Amino acid sequence: MSQPSHPQPSYPPPPSDALNTIEHMRESVFFEDPHRRRKLQRFWMLLALSSVIAAAGVVADSTATVIGAMIVAPMMLPIQGTMLATVLGDRRNLTRSLLLMIAGAAAAIAIGWLVGMLALSPITEETNSQVAGRASPGLIDLLAALATGAVGSIALVRKDISDTLPGVAIAISLVPPLVVVGIAAESGDWGSSIGSLLLFTANVAAILGTGVVIMAVYRVPRWGRLDATPLPPGVKAVNRRRSNLAIAGVLVLVALPLGFSTLVTTTLNTQQNGITRAADAWAADEQLDVISVEYVSALTYVVRITGGDAAPDVAPFAERLQTAGIDPASVDVEWIPSVRVNAGSGDGS
Numbered sequence: 138m139s140q141p142s143h144p145q146p147s148y149p150p151p152p153s154d155a156l157n158t159i160e161h162m163r164e165s166v167f168f169e170d171p172h173r174r175r176k177l178q179r180f181w182m183l184l185a186l187s188s189v190i191a192a193a194g195v196v197a198d199s200t201a202t203v204i205g206a207m208i209v210a211p212m213m214l215p216i217q218g219t220m221l222a223t224v225l226g227d228r229r230n231l232t233r234s235l236l237l238m239i240a241g242a243a244a245a246i247a248i249g250w251l252v253g254m255l256a257l258s259p260i261t262e263e264t265n266s267q268v269a270g271r272a273s274p275g276l277i278d279l280l281a282a283l284a285t286g287a288v289g290s291i292a293l294v295r296k297d298i299s300d301t302l303p304g305v306a307i308a309i310s311l312v313p314p315l316v317v318v319g320i321a322a323e324s325g326d327w328g329s330s331i332g333s334l335l336l337f338t339a340n341v342a343a344i345l346g347t348g349v350v351i352m353a354v355y356r357v358p359r360w361g362r363l364d365a366t367p368l369p370p371g372v373k374a375v376n377r378r379r380s381n382l383a384i385a386g387v388l389v390l391v392a393l394p395l396g397f398s399t400l401v402t403t404t405l406n407t408q409q410n411g412i413t414r415a416a417d418a419w420a421a422d423e424q425l426d427v428i429s430v431e432y433v434s435a436l437t438y439v440v441r442i443t444g445g446d447a448a449p450d451v452a453p454f455a456e457r458l459q460t461a462g463i464d465p466a467s468v469d470v471e472w473i474p475s476v477r478v479n480a481g482s483g484d485g486s
Contacts, residue, residue: 151360157296159225159357165293166218167230168237180237181244183211184312188245192252192316195267196260203267203313210312212241216341217293220348223380224358231380242337245312249319259324271310271317272329274336275399279392282343285309289344290351309340335394342387349381405432412468415457416440423449428473436467443473 151158163169168176187210194202218234221227253260262272286309292298314337321329352358413430420427425444433439442449449472455465 155296156294156355162221162293163225163230166214166221166234167227168215168218168233169230177237180211180214180241183209184241184244185248187211187312188248188316189252191245191313192249192320195249195265195313195317195320196252196256198265198267200267206312207310212238212245212311213289213309213344215241216311216344217289217348220290220345220352221293223345223384224349224352238341242315245315246319246322249316250323251319252316253320253323256320256324259326260320261324261326262321262329267313268317268321268326268329268333271314271336272321272326272332273398273402274332274339274395275402276392276395277399278336279339279343279395282309282340283347286340286344286347287351290348293348294351294355294357309344311337311340314340332398335391338387339391339395342384342391345384346388349384405436408436408463409438411461411463412438412440412458415454415461415463416442419454419457420444422453425449433469437469438467439469439471441471441473443475445472448472 157165168180187206190209191203191206194200194206215234215238219231219238222229222231222234258264260268262269288298289309314333317333318330318337321327321333409430409432413427416427416430419425420442423445425442428441428443429439431439431441440454449470451470454468454470458465458468
């Protein structure tokens, strides 16, 4: 004898024909019966493939391959599911979505680690632009994630902009930072690994935060209230106020290190630009050529120059640095002798 099925929640229709129904939104992002198993199979299949594609793209330093992985990646589903469950007060789907998001993130990191083991040389911030682009996220990354998360939430609510979802998948990077966490950690670059994990966390917090706001703008919590049909037995509602405060708290916690990272990056770039201008002016007076100005570590820079018959006098350079408000003790000068030889002067032997 078959067991009676639990009654499904019944929602009132949306206030506008341009908006999707609550049932449609639940079907889009929740992993519920009767198609739960099929949705989970699809999620894990796409997550595994997108993680392999992203990891291969990072190791090969191929932007096009990484973008392809962004389009395939399904990580947006459990994140938006977490957001919608918070808005609707659905504790069961909130728990499901959170667990799936955490498990998916762990799987992507593990795949990144395994693919990193296949690399012939360490994949670090210094050797790979894909890692470098995700190693030091700043407030501008959070701003982009907030805007992109808003578009994704609007696409979930409205019927007429679903064609923007591929662009959202590309703009909001989810799986690539996760595989970078694994790849960088496998190579011993823990700073880049932590930075990439921070970027993923910031993106998730932005999607959740802007999603709750967008749902409030469209008054989904109001017209998404249940009709007379009660929740299935054993299913409890979420405290929406507490959940919203938790999301806001995560956003603040993420913004603090991103703000600090932005401040440090801005300070270093400003100082490096000042050193470069001073080095160019000094090199022009001494008839030298500046090869590069590089940040090494602990606020130490190296200016590489060439030209002349002997090591140049750095006192005029130190004066220019002091005039620019830069401590000369933080700058090392590396002189590289150069010899010009005519290729046709050999005896041909």
